[in-house]
Amino acid sequence: MPTSSTSPSPSAPAGFSLAGMVEGVRLSLPMVPGILMAAGAVGAASAEKGLSLGEATLMSFLVYAGASQLLALQLWPSTWTWPALAALVLVVFAVNLRLVLMGAALQPYLARGMPRGTPYLALVTLTDANFVIGSRYSADGGRDTGVFLGAGLFMWLIWVVATVPGHVLGYMLTDPRRFGLDLVMPLLFTIMAVGLFRLKRDRLVWPVAAGVAVVTAQLVSGYWFIIVGAVAGSVAAGLFRRHD
Amino acid sequence: MTDWLDQGLIGPISAIIAMAAATYFIRVLGYWIMGREPLTPFVRAALEALPGAIVVATIVPLVVRGGISAWVGMACAAGTMILVRRDVVGLAAGLGGAILVRALGLP
Numbered sequence: 001m002p003t004s005s006t007s008p009s010p011s012a013p014a015g016f017s018l019a020g021m022v023e024g025v026r027l028s029l030p031m032v033p034g035i036l037m038a039a040g041a042v043g044a045a046s047a048e049k050g051l052s053l054g055e056a057t058l059m060s061f062l063v064y065a066g067a068s069q070l071l072a073l074q075l076w077p078s079t080w081t082w083p084a085l086a087a088l089v090l091v092v093f094a095v096n097l098r099l100v101l102m103g104a105a106l107q108p109y110l111a112r113g114m115p116r117g118t119p120y121l122a123l124v125t126l127t128d129a130n131f132v133i134g135s136r137y138s139a140d141g142g143r144d145t146g147v148f149l150g151a152g153l154f155m156w157l158i159w160v161v162a163t164v165p166g167h168v169l170g171y172m173l174t175d176p177r178r179f180g181l182d183l184v185m186p187l188l189f190t191i192m193a194v195g196l197f198r199l200k201r202d203r204l205v206w207p208v209a210a211g212v213a214v215v216t217a218q219l220v221s222g223y224w225f226i227i228v229g230a231v232a233g234s235v236a237a238g239l240f241r242r243h244d
Numbered sequence: 245m246t247d248w249l250d251q252g253l254i255g256p257i258s259a260i261i262a263m264a265a266a267t268y269f270i271r272v273l274g275y276w277i278m279g280r281e282p283l284t285p286f287v288r289a290a291l292e293a294l295p296g297a298i299v300v301a302t303i304v305p306l307v308v309r310g311g312i313s314a315w316v317g318m319a320c321a322a323g324t325m326i327l328v329r330r331d332v333v334g335l336a337a338g339l340g341g342a343i344l345v346r347a348l349g350l351p
Contacts, residue, residue, distance in 0.1 A: 033332070034331060034332075037331065037332055037335070055260065059260045059263070062260055062261065062263070063263050065267050067295075068267065071298075080255050081254070082254065085254050085259055088259055088262075089262045089266050092266050092267060093267075094298060095298055096267050096271075097270060098294055098295045099267075099273075100270055100273050100274035101288070101291045101292065102274060103270075103271060103272060103273060103274025103275040103276075103278070104274035104278040104283060105274070106274075106275065107274070107275045107279060108278075110275065111275075111279065119275055120275070123271045123275055124268065124271065178343070180313070180317060180338075180342035180346065183313070183314055183317050183318075183338070183339070183342050186303055186307075187335055187338035187342075188331075189299050189302055189303045190321045190322050190334075190338065191322075191325050191334040191338075192295075192299050193300060193303065193322070194322055194325035194326055194334070195325070195329075196295055196296040196299060197296065198296075201289075201292070201293055202293065202296055205296070206297070206300045209296075209297040209298075209301045210300050210301065213302075213304055214308055216305075217308070217309070225301065225305050226301050229300070229301025229302075230297045230298040230301045231297075233293060233294075233296070233298075233300065233301060234291070234293055234294045235290060237289050237292065237293030237294075238286040238287070238289045238290035240289075241289035
């Protein structure tokens, strides 16, 4: 199946249609294997951290943001304290901050094609995946906002459902270390890093983030090094932006 | 009553709800801001680099702390990703490397 063959007709009026939602589902099909794998990993990591199947599924349903779920599970405490909860929410917040850019980029497309206020409902489904689909579609001249929502709802459903077998599998393995399952999260992050790296932008930013994180990890217990290192790198990117 | 506040209020469920609230806030924030005024170049550059910075700040200290199996696994995953650019293949290579190192009895 071709990935994006139907080019939207530029003359079509801005709006929202069921046909657009079906088109959004069609455009998200190539992403299904990746979603299944990531949701399975989240499910398995939830089981390893002692979440019940209900809690793991609830998290996938309510949060629906893979990288932040994996990171939160990495920090998941065995006993709950207010600082532990605050650190967790802060990390989730930081990891998902990239969605601010995506929401900003989609604003003209969504505001034009949907009744006032409804984009705030449609944005519940915002992820990297339907951002790519929606922004590519609107860059090609498409104006049906059903494409964005259809893709988002379809992948949300798959995300929640695929968490279940991952959790069951993770729960059944009695010795997860032997199969390297404790390394799934660091490995997925390594893979993400390779995909995210842009030489011009990151050759200065990444050493700053890594160096600050390593030093912080030596000085402060817990997972604060993630937040401190990430903020340092991000500010560095803002400061260095003219030196490209 | 205060016992209930101390013991019942925080736990997995309330953490999940707090995570969801934070994520929803971020999902609509960019849309809301753009409806008023565009982002400054500094903020834009900082936000663009943020995902990579988070990932690096997470894994580098873990690598420094981790055992040989973690180093080998992450090197295999990164190397495979650079060559093949497919997440599934990278993960399989990383897990394969780590399992092999552990089968040899190394940490």
